[in-house]
Each structure stands twice: as C-alpha cells, then as structure tokens.
Amino acid sequence: MASGKVYGASNMTVLLQNDRLPCSSEVLESLWVHPADPSFQGSKSMVDFENASSNPDGAFFERLEKEENIDVDFDSCFHQPGKKRRLTSEQVQFLERNFEVENKLEPERKVQLAKELGLQPRQVAIWFQNRRARFKTKQLERDYGTLKASFDRLKSDYDNLFHENEKLKQEVNSLKERLSARDKEKENSNCDKPSSPDKDQAPDVISNAVSENGSKVATMICKQEDANSAKSDVFDSDSPHYTDGNHSTSFLEPAHSSHAFEPDQSDFSQDEEDNLSDKLLTQLPCLPKAEDCYYDHDDPPHNSCHFGLPVEDQTFCFWPY
DNA sequence: GAGGTAGGCGAAGTTACTTCA
DNA sequence: GATGAAGTAACTTCGCCTACC
Structure with a gap:
C-alpha cells in the first residue's frame, strides 16, 4: 500500500502514511475497496466508518481491537486536520466529468456525488472550489497569452x-x-540673366x-x-x-x-x-x-x-x- | 416593514502534504 | 536518500445572500 492512499468515510477520512498512524495500516487496507474493484458500488466504495462507529455496541472497533490486538486511538486515527488525502484517479475523473457538466454545485448534487464517490459532501464542495480556482487560473493564463500575442x-x-x-x-x-x-543655382543664374526666368x-x-x-x-x-x-x-x-x-x-x-x-x-x-x-x-x-x-x-x-x-x-x- | 442574527456558499488566499524529477 | 518545485486537499477569512425572529 503506497503511502498517501485515500481512505474516505462518510464522516471521517483516514490517511495511511506508513508508520504515522497509531493503528494498523494493514487492517485499514483490508477494509478499503478500490472504486475500480468489481465490488465497488457507490458509497460502498469506502469503509462506512460512520455506520461502523454508530453501531450500538461498537462492534466494529471492538472487533478491530480484538483481531489486531491493538489499541485503536479513534481520534488520532480519524481526525487529523491538515493531512492530505489524495483522491483516486477514478474519483477525480468522475468529479471532472461532473465539473464539465456544471462547475457549480447544488446541495443535492453535492450529496449525490459524495454518496457515489464515498466522500464527505464537504470534500466534494472543496474539490469543486479548488477546481474552479484552478480553472480560473488557467483561463487567466490563456487570456494573458492571447493579449501578449496581440501586443507583440x-x-x-x-x-x-x-x-x-x-x-x-x-x-x-x-x-x-x-x-x-x-x-x-537658379538665383545665381538669375543674377547673370535677369530676363528669362524659367518658371x-x-x-x-x-x-x-x-x-x-x-x-x-x-x-x-x-x-x-x-x-x-x-x-x-x-x-x-x-x-x-x-x-x-x-x-x-x-x-x-x-x-x-x-x-x-x-x-x-x-x-x-x-x-x-x-x-x-x-x-x-x-x-x-x-x-x-x-x-x-x-x-x-x-x-x-x-x-x-x-x-x-x-x-x-x-x-x-x-x-x- | 425594518433591523439584527445565524447559517450557507463562493472567492481568494494560505497551509500542509504528496509526488516527481 | 535529499531536495526543490509543482500539484492539490483542506483550511481560513471575508463578503454576500437568505431565512428566521
């Protein structure tokens, strides 16, 4: 598992970065389903930690602790502000296609996309915001190029x-x-011949x-x-x-x-x-x-x-x- | 109806991290 | 392996709009 692989969940995301996480990367790796995998189905593409954690008896994390014999530090695992979680190429392609259709995001569409990609709606919103910013930058570069060519x-x-x-x-x-x-020259000749001006x-x-x-x-x-x-x-x-x-x-x-x-x-x-x-x-x-x-x-x-x-x-x- | 407030959203700028040469 | 540049996910701030009281 390459470092930086994305692990998204509806209410949290987890970055596996080798030894940075206190919990077992192998455990989380086994839980993740790549969108290209045949078993990838909409929101099931990512581990639904929200559902898992909302399990009345906390079975998910109990099982994790039992089977891996580790101490699951929930907060340190899943709440790491500032950590980068790269989107998969499939997710990016899907978002790009949607961005081409409409670069603004209505709330319903945001939720729908988040569901389909197994991301948080906020992640989708942020991706669209950043994508619009990148688009604007590229557009400015194109405009500058056109103006410069015209000026030259x-x-x-x-x-x-x-x-x-x-x-x-x-x-x-x-x-x-x-x-x-x-x-x-003419003046001189006029002095010599006062009559016969050659007009x-x-x-x-x-x-x-x-x-x-x-x-x-x-x-x-x-x-x-x-x-x-x-x-x-x-x-x-x-x-x-x-x-x-x-x-x-x-x-x-x-x-x-x-x-x-x-x-x-x-x-x-x-x-x-x-x-x-x-x-x-x-x-x-x-x-x-x-x-x-x-x-x-x-x-x-x-x-x-x-x-x-x-x-x-x-x-x-x-x-x- | 006018004014205040809270919440959501987008733009712009920034930060922190990943990837790659 | 170290390093710097580029790319990008996520965050912060600010302004605007809308709904509600």
Missing part, C-alpha cells in the same frame, strides 16, 4: 512603420536639399524627383494611412469597450485615442514639412488633393483602414488641406 503583433507593426517613417523622412530631407541647391525649373526638379521617387511618395501617403490605422490599434484603457465583464474581445477593437503614437517631430519640424508639402502638392497633379484622401465618416471606402477616426485625430496627416 502590434508592437512589431509599429516598429516596422516607425522605421519606414524614418526612411521616408530621410528621403524628404534629401529632396529638400536638392531643391534648395537648385534654387540657389518651370523648380517644378521640373520636383517632377524629376517625383519621377524618381514618385512611387515612394505615393507609398508615403499610403503608409501614413497605415500608421493611422496602426495607431488606432493600440490598447486604450480608457476605451469604453474595456469593461471587467467583457474584456475578452475588447482588446482587439480599435482604440480611438489620438495620443497613442505621437509623430516624432524632433528632427523635422511641421512647418518645414508643410512648406515642402505645399510645393510638392501644387506641382503634382497626379496626386489626389488632401481632402480627397479623407472620406465622409458615414461612407468610408472599402479599402480604408481609418477605423472611422475623425480627421482631427489623424496626427500623421502629412499636408494641410
């Missing part, structure tokens, strides 16, 4: 967009430098620049849109969608916060951006006007990824309109 995905998206944004800023700076160099010169520069980088500029516009949508994906604890009772889905919903991702303007002022953008836009008929980039909130384009953000919330707006 968003963070990865943000990092990609951030780096792309940095690259595009560098390209804009480079275009600016070329433009100012060309302007200077199309600057646009040509832009056009050339655009022809070289046109696809990238267009990409820039789209990416700004993406940035806005990515921004709106960030968790917002103030979001009305987040409630204790319904947090399982809200974390995937867009948060309408305008300050989650602030554009980095440390190395490229908004005024500079605006000026350049004005120049670019006035010379780029191929690009849509800014107002055309935004849509009526009630009728967003199908391919849009704005999540219905109001225009004023779109902090990545690249040019004035």
Whole structure:
C-alpha cells in the first residue's frame, strides 16, 4: 500500500502514511475497496466508518481491537486536520466529468456525488472550489497569452512603420536639399540673366524627383494611412469597450485615442514639412488633393483602414488641406 | 416593514502534504 | 536518500445572500 492512499468515510477520512498512524495500516487496507474493484458500488466504495462507529455496541472497533490486538486511538486515527488525502484517479475523473457538466454545485448534487464517490459532501464542495480556482487560473493564463500575442503583433507593426517613417523622412530631407541647391543655382543664374526666368525649373526638379521617387511618395501617403490605422490599434484603457465583464474581445477593437503614437517631430519640424508639402502638392497633379484622401465618416471606402477616426485625430496627416 | 442574527456558499488566499524529477 | 518545485486537499477569512425572529 503506497503511502498517501485515500481512505474516505462518510464522516471521517483516514490517511495511511506508513508508520504515522497509531493503528494498523494493514487492517485499514483490508477494509478499503478500490472504486475500480468489481465490488465497488457507490458509497460502498469506502469503509462506512460512520455506520461502523454508530453501531450500538461498537462492534466494529471492538472487533478491530480484538483481531489486531491493538489499541485503536479513534481520534488520532480519524481526525487529523491538515493531512492530505489524495483522491483516486477514478474519483477525480468522475468529479471532472461532473465539473464539465456544471462547475457549480447544488446541495443535492453535492450529496449525490459524495454518496457515489464515498466522500464527505464537504470534500466534494472543496474539490469543486479548488477546481474552479484552478480553472480560473488557467483561463487567466490563456487570456494573458492571447493579449501578449496581440501586443507583440502590434508592437512589431509599429516598429516596422516607425522605421519606414524614418526612411521616408530621410528621403524628404534629401529632396529638400536638392531643391534648395537648385534654387540657389537658379538665383545665381538669375543674377547673370535677369530676363528669362524659367518658371518651370523648380517644378521640373520636383517632377524629376517625383519621377524618381514618385512611387515612394505615393507609398508615403499610403503608409501614413497605415500608421493611422496602426495607431488606432493600440490598447486604450480608457476605451469604453474595456469593461471587467467583457474584456475578452475588447482588446482587439480599435482604440480611438489620438495620443497613442505621437509623430516624432524632433528632427523635422511641421512647418518645414508643410512648406515642402505645399510645393510638392501644387506641382503634382497626379496626386489626389488632401481632402480627397479623407472620406465622409458615414461612407468610408472599402479599402480604408481609418477605423472611422475623425480627421482631427489623424496626427500623421502629412499636408494641410 | 425594518433591523439584527445565524447559517450557507463562493472567492481568494494560505497551509500542509504528496509526488516527481 | 535529499531536495526543490509543482500539484492539490483542506483550511481560513471575508463578503454576500437568505431565512428566521
């Protein structure tokens, strides 16, 4: 008999742990019937010590003392608070099946289960309490995993967009430098030839620049849109969608916060951006006007990824309109 | 009907023990 | 065999609800 085997009775449980018990383990071992045993029948699976002890003449324990020639210390045998009495795998499986059906325990069901398992109703209640606690812990772990995966995905998206944004800023700076160099060159030539101003010169520069980088500029516009949508994906604890009772889905919903991702303007002022953008836009008929980039909130384009953000919330707006 | 009390239950946290690597 | 970590039965405390007086 392995130590720690469970001996349950309707009014007491006994832990056999080698030499810890003052009464004979062999005696108790012989009294125990494993639930898998053919003789296992409901509450008969365990010794009914309550009935035994309630025997009018105390025959059970008298017999125990006689046959084993031992001094049965009832209290020390059966009232050992804090001693662990592992449930058998059959008992656990039975309880698990019942837990799947209903994780709460009505009094009648508790008594019924206790009867069928040969346990005390209190043991059944405690098992259900602990099982609910374990279930909750597992559920929290699952929720955490889901949230973390979502966070990692968003963070990865943000990092990609951030780096792309940095690259595009560098390209804009480079275009600016070329433009100012060309302007200077033009001024010098104007000094030499005051009549014959070439009004199309600057646009040509832009056009050339655009022809070289046109696809990238267009990409820039789209990416700004993406940035806005990515921004709106960030968790917002103030979001009305987040409630204790319904947090399982809200974390995937867009948060309408305008300050989650602030554009980095440390190395490229908004005024500079605006000026350049004005120049670019006035010379780029191929690009849509800014107002055309935004849509009526009630009728967003199908391919849009704005999540219905109001225009004023779109902090990545690249040019004035 | 309002207020006090006892009992039951569940959640959360803890303790003590078992099992296993 | 000793040991630490993980699992778990049982306990404690607290809050809430209900029945009863």
